[in-house]
Amino acid sequence: MTIVVAIDGPAGAGKSTVAKALARKLRVKYLDTGAMYRAVTFLALSDGVSLHDEAAVAELSVNCVLDVGEELVTINSIDATQAIRGPEVTKAVSLVATNSSVRNELRARQRIWVEENGGGVVEGRDIGSVVFPDATLKVYLTASPLVRAKRRVAQSGGDVAQIAAEIAERDRRDSTRSDSPLTKTDDSITVDTSDRSVDEVVAQLEQLVMIADAKRAANR
Ligand code: DC
Numbered sequence: 263m264t265i266v267v268a269i270d271g272p273a274g275a276g277k278s279t280v281a282k283a284l285a286r287k288l289r290v291k292y293l294d295t296g297a298m299y300r301a302v303t304f305l306a307l308s309d310g311v312s313l314h315d316e317a318a319v320a321e322l323s324v325n326c327v328l329d330v331g332e333e334l335v336t337i338n339s340i341d342a343t344q345a346i347r348g349p350e351v352t353k354a355v356s357l358v359a360t361n362s363s364v365r366n367e368l369r370a371r372q373r374i375w376v377e378e379n380g381g382g383v384v385e386g387r388d389i390g391s392v393v394f395p396d397a398t399l400k401v402y403l404t405a406s407p408l409v410r411a412k413r414r415v416a417q418s419g420g421d422v423a424q425i426a427a428e429i430a431e432r433d434r435r436d437s438t439r440s441d442s443p444l445t446k447t448d449d450s451i452t453v454d455t456s457d458r459s460v461d462e463v464v465a466q467l468e469q470l471v472m473i474a475d476a477k478r479a480a481n482r
Contacts, residue, residue, distance in 0.1 A: 264381040264398075265290060267471055268390035271403035272433050272444060274410030276455040276463070277385040280403060282332065283464045285383040288471060293375055295386035295393075296355075297330045298368045300346035301337040303358045307350060308340075313357045320363030328371065347418065353428075356435040359387075365441055369393050388442035390450050399474045400450035401467060409456045 265288060269281045278294055285292035302323045303313070311318045329336045335343045345351060358364055365388075372393050376382055384393070390400030405413075411426035436444040446452060451470060455463055 264376075265471060265475060266376055266381050266394050266397040267383040267467070268394050268397040268400045268450075269383065269385040269403055270387055270389050270391070270401070270444065270446075270450070272410065272436070273429050274413050275403040275405045276413070276460070277403050279460055280455070280463050280467065281383045281385040283460060284467050284471075287464060287468050288383065291379045291382040292332060293372065293379075293382055293384045294330060295368065295372055295384060295389065297335050297346060298328060298371065299359045299364070300351050300355050301328055301330065301335055301342050302326065302364060302368070303351050303355045304342045304346050305337050305340075306358065307354060313354055316361050316363065319358060319361055320367065323361075323364045323367045356432050356439075359436065360439045360441065362441045387436055387444040391445055391447050392442045395447075398478065399467070399471050400447060401470075402446040402450045402452045403463075404452060404454050405456040406454075 267281075267284065267288070269277050269284075271277055281294070282292050302319065305322050305326060306313055306319050309322065311322060313319060326337050327339065333343075334341060335346055369388075369392065372384060372389075376384065376394070386393070390397055390402075407426055407430065408422075411422050411429055414420070414425045414429065415422050433444070453463060453466065
C-alpha cells in the first residue's frame with residue numbers, strides 16, 4: 263500500500279531534518295513543499311515581477327519548470343538551491359504563499375509528485391489539512407519559539423532575538439492567511455521536538471507509520 267506521511271508545522275520545528283531521515287528509513291522519497299513556494303518567489307524576484315501582482319506571479323508558477331530534489335532545486339533550469347534560503351526570498355515567501363492561484367498550482371504538482379513516486383514523506387503547512395487529507399500519517403511538528411530561533415541561527419547565522427521576531431512574523435502570516443492557513447488537524451499527532459533528538463523523533467514516527475499502515479491494511 264502507498265505510504266504518504268504529511269509533516270506540517272511552523273518554521274524551525276525540525277520538519278526538514280525529520281522528514282528526510284524518516285523518508286530514508288521508510289525507503290520512500292521526500293518532498294519539501296516550502297522549497298516550491300521559495301523557488302517561485304525567487305523566480306518572481308529575479309524576473310522583477312511584483313509580488314503584489316497576483317496574476318503575474320500565478321502565471322510564473324503555472325509556466326515554470328520546477329524541480330525540487332533533495333540536493334538541488336532548479337527553476338527554469340536555474341540552480342536556485344542557495345538563493346531560495348537567502349534573506350530576500352525568506353522575507354518575501356509568505357506573501358507568495360498567500361496567493362491562492364499559486365497554491366492551487368503547487369498543490370497539483372505535489373499530488374502529481376506523490377503519484378509518480380508511489381508515496382513519500384511530504385513536509386509543509388497544509389499537507390495533512392488540504393493536500394493529502396487521507397495521508398497514512400499526519401504529524402504536526404513543533405518546538406518552542408526560542409529553540410526554533412536558535413536552530414535557525416545555528417544553520418544560517420544571525421541574531422537570535424532578530425530571527426525569533428522574523429519567525430514570529432512568518433508564523434503569524436502563515437497561520438492567519440485566508441487560504442489554507444497553518445493549522446493542526448484533529449487527526450494529526452503533535453510532536454514537540456524542543457528537547458528530543460532527531461533519532462528519537464524519527465524512531466517514534468517510524469513506529470507510528472507502521473501502526474497506521476497496519477491499521478489501514480486491516481480495514482481494507
Ligand atoms: O518551510 P519553509 O520555511 O521553507 O516555507 C516557506 C514558506 O512557504 C513559509 O512562509 C510557509 C509557506 N508554505 C506554505 O504556505 N505551504 C506549504 N505547504 C509549504 C510552505
